[in-house]
Amino acid sequence: MLFNKRELSRISRAKREWQEGPLRQQLERFGMEAPPANTYTPADLGDWDFLEKVGLPGQYPFTSLEHPTHLPERGAAVSAVRFVAGAYAGYGTVEDTRDLWREQGRRGANVAFDLPTQCGYDSDDPIARGEVGKVGIAVDTLRDFDVLYQFLDGMAGLDQTASNFTINAPCNIILAMYIAVAEKRGVDPTRLRGTPQNDILKEFIARGTYIFPPDPSMRMIRDTITYCNKNLPLLNPISICGYHIREAGATAAQTMAFTFSNAIAYVQLGIDAGLDVDDFVRRFTFLNFSGSMDFFLEIARARAARRIWARIMKDRFGAKNPRNWITSGLGSAVEGRYCYTTQRPLNNLARGIIMGVAAALSGGRPSGGVPYDEPLGLGHSYEASQLSLDAARIMRHEAKLGEVIDPLAGSYYVESLTDQVEQETLEIMRRVEEMGGSVEAIKSGWMQREVARSAYQFHREVENGERVIVGLNRFTGDNELNVSTSRLAPHPYDPRKREDAEERQLANLAQVKKERDNRQVQSSLKALHRAAQDKNENLMPYFLDCVKAYATIGEMCNVLRDVFGEWEPVDVL
Amino acid sequence: MDRDRIVRVLIAKPGLDGHDRGAKVLTLGLRDEGMEVIYTGLRQTPEKVVQAAVQEDVDVVGLSCLSGAHNELFPRVVELLRESGKEDSLVLGGGLIPEEDVPRLKEKGISAVFTSGTSIHAIAEYIRQNVAP
Numbered sequence: 001m002l003f004n005k006r007e008l009s010r011i012s013r014a015k016r017e018w019q020e021g022p023l024r025q026q027l028e029r030f031g032m033e034a035p036p037a038n039t040y041t042p043a044d045l046g047d048w049d050f051l052e053k054v055g056l057p058g059q060y061p062f063t064s065l066e067h068p069t070h071l072p073e074r075g076a077a078v079s080a081v082r083f084v085a086g087a088y089a090g091y092g093t094v095e096d097t098r099d100l101w102r103e104q105g106r107r108g109a110n111v112a113f114d115l116p117t118q119c120g121y122d123s124d125d126p127i128a129r130g131e132v133g134k135v136g137i138a139v140d141t142l143r144d145f146d147v148l149y150q151f152l153d154g155m156a157g158l159d160q161t162a163s164n165f166t167i168n169a170p171c172n173i174i175l176a177m178y179i180a181v182a183e184k185r186g187v188d189p190t191r192l193r194g195t196p197q198n199d200i201l202k203e204f205i206a207r208g209t210y211i212f213p214p215d216p217s218m219r220m221i222r223d224t225i226t227y228c229n230k231n232l233p234l235l236n237p238i239s240i241c242g243y244h245i246r247e248a249g250a251t252a253a254q255t256m257a258f259t260f261s262n263a264i265a266y267v268q269l270g271i272d273a274g275l276d277v278d279d280f281v282r283r284f285t286f287l288n289f290s291g292s293m294d295f296f297l298e299i300a301r302a303r304a305a306r307r308i309w310a311r312i313m314k315d316r317f318g319a320k321n322p323r324n325w326i327t328s329g330l331g332s333a334v335e336g337r338y339c340y341t342t343q344r345p346l347n348n349l350a351r352g353i354i355m356g357v358a359a360a361l362s363g364g365r366p367s368g369g370v371p372y373d374e375p376l377g378l379g380h381s382y383e384a385s386q387l388s389l390d391a392a393r394i395m396r397h398e399a400k401l402g403e404v405i406d407p408l409a410g411s412y413y414v415e416s417l418t419d420q421v422e423q424e425t426l427e428i429m430r431r432v433e434e435m436g437g438s439v440e441a442i443k444s445g446w447m448q449r450e451v452a453r454s455a456y457q458f459h460r461e462v463e464n465g466e467r468v469i470v471g472l473n474r475f476t477g478d479n480e481l482n483v484s485t486s487r488l489a490p491h492p493y494d495p496r497k498r499e500d501a502e503e504r505q506l507a508n509l510a511q512v513k514k515e516r517d518n519r520q521v522q523s524s525l526k527a528l529h530r531a532a533q534d535k536n537e538n539l540m541p542y543f544l545d546c547v548k549a550y551a552t553i554g555e556m557c558n559v560l561r562d563v564f565g566e567w568e569p570v571d572v573l
Numbered sequence: 574m575d576r577d578r579i580v581r582v583l584i585a586k587p588g589l590d591g592h593d594r595g596a597k598v599l600t601l602g603l604r605d606e607g608m609e610v611i612y613t614g615l616r617q618t619p620e621k622v623v624q625a626a627v628q629e630d631v632d633v634v635g636l637s638c639l640s641g642a643h644n645e646l647f648p649r650v651v652e653l654l655r656e657s658g659k660e661d662s663l664v665l666g667g668g669l670i671p672e673e674d675v676p677r678l679k680e681k682g683i684s685a686v687f688t689s690g691t692s693i694h695a696i697a698e699y700i701r702q703n704v705a706p
Contacts, residue, residue, distance in 0.1 A: 115589035115640055119616075130645025131589050208591015248594050287675050338594075343690050349594060375689065377671065378641075456596050456601045463602075463692050472690050498641075573600050573612050 002050070002410075003042045009040055012043040016125055017405035030289055040412040047417060053307070059322075060314065062306040063418070064406035065363040071380030072469075073365075081384035084492065087380070088112050090134045090137040091493050092501035094148040096234065097137050100492060101151040109148075109163040109194075112136030113340075120170050120557030123505045135378075136166075139293055140509045146184065147179040158187045164239075169211040171198040171501050174555055176543035189201040195236040195285055197223055201262040202241045204442045204567065206248035206451060211557055213508055214439045216564035222269040228541040229270075229280050237280075238266060239329065242289030248457020254422060255289050257428035258447055260308060261438040269316055278321045281313065291336040293351060295358050298333040299408060300417035304467040305330060311524045314380030314509035336470075340375045341419060344471035348372035353391050356369040357401060365402045366395030368409050393567035445570030490533050509552070525559050526548045532563040577632035582633040582706055585613040585622040587650060590640035595667060595689075599635065602693030608700070611662075619646055623653040626662060632704045634662050639669040643679070661705040665696070 003011070017282030023035060055061055081104065085096035090097045090112035101109075113136040116128035121138050121307035132138045135263065139145060158181070167174045175196060179189045179548040203210040210217065222236065250258065263284070269451045270280040289305065291298045310325040319325060335355035340348040352369020360366040371384030380388075396402045408414040435441045442448070459468035468474045486514040524546040531537040546556050586593055586601045591616060600612040611629050613622065626634050634654065636647050647666050654662050665676055666686040675686050684703060687696050 078633045111660050119589050127589065127616070129642055130642035134641040203591070208593065209589075224672075248592075249598075341690060342688070452601070459598045459693070463694065552582075553669065569614050571614070573597060 001046060002045065004408060008043050011041050015041055015043060040416060042412055044412050044416045045277055051557045054409050058573065060325060061310040062301045063328055064343055064409060067308065069405065070365060080382040080389060083385040083389055084222045084380060084382060086110065092133040092497045093505050094137055094144045096497045096501065098151045106151060107156055108161040111163065113167055114138045117553060118167060120211045120552030120553055122552045123509050124435050125554055138501060141512050142177050142180055142547050143512050145193050149181050158182045158193035160186055165196040165310050166233060168197055168200050168203050168209055170553055170557060171196045172540055173543050173553055176540060176547040179544060190233060191230065192232055193234045195239050198238045198509045199241045201265065201438050201442060202244050204477060205258060206244040207446045210567045212560060212564040213567045214442055216267060218439065221266060223272050223538045223540055225280055226273050229275060229536055230282065234287045235284045239287045240266065240284045241287040243287050245449045245451065246290035246336060248451050249458060251454050252297055252452045253424035254450055254454060255426060256305055256425040257432065259289065261314065261429055261432040264312065277317050277319045278324055280317060286327050286333055290336045291334045291355055292338050296414060298358050299362040300414055300421045303418045304422040304425065308425060329390050331383055332362040333358035336486050337367045337370055338375055339468060341472050342375045342443040345372055345376060345482055346473055346485060349387060356395055357391060358397060360401035361408055363406050366392050373458045381491060424492060445572045447573040512550055515553040520549040521551045525551055525555060529559045529563060530557060532560055580633060580700060581629065581631040582610045582635060583613065583626050583629055583631040584606050584610060584635045585617050585648040586637050587617050587619055587622055588617045588638055588640060588642045589616060590638050590692045591615055592639045596637040599693060603697060606697040619653055622650050626654060626659055627657050631663065632663060633700055634669065635665045637668045639679055643670055644674055647678055647683055648681035650684040663700065663704050670689065
């Protein structure tokens, strides 16, 4: 405890006297009803214990940072072009993306798939019309994956780079393709590195690319965990996401509570499969939790997150290795992309920088935030990427942000706020626990309803002016300048290729179907159908057989739709 | 428009796009503006959207798409509405719609496109002023 009880009493008394005295006098003198700004004192901390609440960086409860100090920077973007080249990307057919990535000198894959692929439909499915190759690459069979990875040919082996796949419901099919592509190139699959997103629960809550109901979906993630544990030791089987839940409208505490509840469900999968928690959780990662413009709240949230998860891993799951108590990959405060505006978009530069400062003040290194033209269209221009990079450099080298880890530790305000966010989060987690956990809370529609309500609350506040968004609902008079910009360098995605990608992919798919051995396809699909009905079977070997026979994603998912059924979303409004 | 009659609205997500924050917010918001609003949920084919519009006998069909498939899907819904005898429906678009696509959508029968930053009240007023009597 920092201050003894007597000292805290004196401070509390002093604050009361100040409120009745000088503060009230100022309010009365200027005709103010309430103070426009608040003040915190040590009394707000009570019997706060530094080692219990914060500790040293890299030590339980990890409030300041997951590690004793910042990790060395590997593969940091050194130019706007490299920045764009490392980003989540992909469009059109695999040829379009392969050629672009070769041109950009990209060394690793951070793959965006189109919606038909993510939702388990082939490019020639009627429901895929208009969607093929739009939000990412169209992948139907192993042939597509093989062509995509030609971007590395002659430059690096598959065991020398890492691949991120933003894929969820059909994750194991994509992993099977990744393994098959490695084998074709003579690369030992046990040396494959990367991270599939594979977080189905957030799809039900916020992102929407689900296929099957929750229970069989969780079975498939169990398959990923156990298969990777045995056969792909360098691959992270999951990236547990708060980002999408926040962007869909959840509050900070809801985002943390729902994500950590989901994480608990995923850890339980491994335990129920008979694995030692210290053995498999090592490879669990988190994706960021998005953010907001509420500067101090986001700093507090980032600190609380580390503490909450550390307690869960240590106390609830009894993990022994401290390495397994950390929120691997989560990072510190980040911007909420939904906070960026299309109106007066250059203001997004300021927004990104504010949150970049928050990142540096919550254990991370400063960041420039996502480039300012994020809401203007798919991908970021090189100019906006350059400005984001330079902003981070200015914060780091000129303002020296990041040279002290968690400099706000001990602040009466920030520590109170951290405790408050933690309490709110734990309270929501208790409610989810009472419902039977995340899966039950999703089946009943409760989580989805909460997100919708928070989203509506946010919008009402914007609409009635309670929540100010500069240039949108305030400071929009005729005297304001609509400072705008147009992209100066052409965006790397060729719009013509994006337009006719569907036509070209249909031709690719037809060709594969003509050339493959359809008997092999049918027999591999039949074996998959049989295995899917047995919960104890790991489906990965069956996916491998199907994938190597050039069965399509749609064909494999239709087999599973037949066995598992499809998720029927609950009406939450 | 007769201010006493209750406007019926269908908010739909055609195609595979799973971003439904705007659609849900608009559903709740238009209800607070006194309209009867049905939200279809995700993954609606144009045929399913029109089926719902007919079944629910709506005055307004609001289409939300953020995946870039709007040029394909929105006109298709208009076409099917006409074939089903609902050519009087007021069809509105929203989501991620580039400026340059709006004129063509309007040509195809989308009355207006409302994207990020639009107020619910403004949309409600537009509906009240433009819905078929």
